[in-house]
Amino acid sequence: MIQFSNLKKAYGPNVVLSIADLTINKGECIGLVGNNGAGKTTMLSLLLDLIEASAGSVSSKGELVSKSDHWKTYTGSFLNEGFLIPFLTPIEYLEFIGGLHGKNSSDVKEFLHENANFYTDDITAKKYLRELSAGNKNKIGILASLLIKPEILILDEPFANLDPSSQSWLKSKLKKLRENGITAVISSHDLNHVTEVCSRILLLEDGIIVKDKNNTEEMLEELESYFTLI
């Protein structure tokens, strides 16, 4: 479903990401872990064609993401605040994103009703996105990525800034989506969240995948000892 081939991102002589070959199959939920600066966000940005690869390519469903826009029709993503349009109200933003995928206002209302446990009144109040707290901004970004009913979901640190009950909600939502066959790539600093949700874990170190294993007790122990020893 997603294929990384000889992918490299470098800034001058400094190589920040290098992936020789990686395949993410349909229905897999990938957890990306690693320390700060390990290359997690760079990998997700390349996957979303937000930055230009220095070499190699990323393809989604057989099409190069840098050459075709088709992947945007089935990919939901939220990396950071830059994905939000700050002067729109949350509802306007969701309607805009939904509109791009043929959804109207009532579809958005229905979606919000279905996911009512994930947000507070602050989101439906007439506030601009720039006026929301960091957590609520995250929630809107996540909701927008889910609204389009994506086949591929890409989230960077989705649990950051969320309160415990919202974290629980998101975990159960992601588990449910995984059961329904969605393909997801999620980065996080919290091993517990990742191991609870993902089927496969990639550990990045200095831009290189140093571990790529299915989510098992053994993998969790390896990761715990990695982060403890480091």
Added chain:
Amino acid sequence: MFKLLLHQWKEAQRSTFWQKSIALNILLVIIGLYLLLNVIALGYFADEILQKTYKDSNVIDSYNRILFYFFSFDLIVRFLFQPLPILSIQAYLSLPIKKSTLLHYPLVKSVFNFMNLLGFLLVLPFFLKVICHTQSPLYCFTWFLVVIAFIAANNFLTFFLKKYFTKKPALIFLILGFVAVLVYCDIANLISISDSFSEMFSFLNLHPVLLVVPIAMATASYSIAYHLLKRNSYIEDIISRQTRRIGSFSFLNRYGEIGDLIGIELKMTLRNKRPRSLMMLGAVFLLYGFLFYKEESLNDYYILIIAGVLLTAAAAFNHAQLMFAWNSSFFDSFLVNKISLKNYIKSKFLFFAVICIACYFITLPYAFISYKIALINTAVLFYNIGITFFLLAYASSFSTSRIDMGKGTFMNYEGMGISQFLIIIPLFALPSLFQLLFSSIGYPQYGIYALGITGLIAIACNKFLIQIILTQLVKRKYKMAVGFRQK
């Protein structure tokens, strides 16, 4: 208070405004010094200019009459450009500093702003050169005090106007409109406020006790501004000052993706300070016809073309020179979502065209002065939509700096690069070149036709031109996005 003012100095000194290329900084400093020297020179030679312009009047009386226009214009300009320093106290609210000190701080700070300096430098040379040498000490004192009182009153009244603009925009437009109407009535000799304003100085000289009135006026405006700050000094008030609800433009939804994108552009313009102020400044350009369309210039095609460009495109031009940079804070959203870049450019094109067409119709009544104005403005309109837009779009693709849309426009060059400065040359020069070409062979009016026809051909070829911009955007998008992400 001294320490707080010291912070202001550091803020100015360490501003990101100076973190540009050295060449651009030198250029801006030279332009700034040149402007200040012009202001000082204007003040210094004002007596000679007035003597030549108003031969039958006393120089001081003429100057005092002009002060009325100056203070009226000053108030409107301050409303449009003077930043509201209220946010500057936010960082200090939780510190052990007396609240009253914190509230006086932005007001005292505002005394040192550029507009006050400008006013001061304009009147001081005239005061030293003319008033001090020809008038009694009492008159000198009276004159200077009144002028400073008006500058101060305008400075503090701006707080009130700007603060209430977010709450009661209609009221503020009414007040500013009233000032504009008074000035117009005076220019049109319907009433003579400027004469009364001039006489006020002599009257105060005869009755010095009444000097308490201008002093009271300045004090009252300070007091109003102080109490306004006091009532709005909690963080939630400070932050919510920017919260204003402006239309949802849902009617645009029926035009599909392009309609949605135009809706985003409209909301962006109306809900953010900088693009909104630039658009309002564009509206001021609509009045330029009163300056350009004089009897003696109606036969000068070059002046009429420049006027036409300013009238029909200034507002759109102001906006479009930062076409892609306006979206810098959410450019990634456009890259990852199902938005066609071609439609994105088309929406920018239509937005530009609609503003130009609106300005064209608003300024069409100038045609009552001369039919040539309608003819030239029509040709220029086609040229602007067909050619100017694409020149601006191409230049905008080189802009890679992030814009903080919440900042004011005054001396704000965020997002501006060399390409934005350079593009001004062909924008004005190309239409004049058409004119030069046809004037040299004796058919100046054909230059206008050629300009219009070129614009129409370009409009007809818009798909091809959009494709060129699209290719450029696809080529530049990574560089633009990387630059836009830098905070």
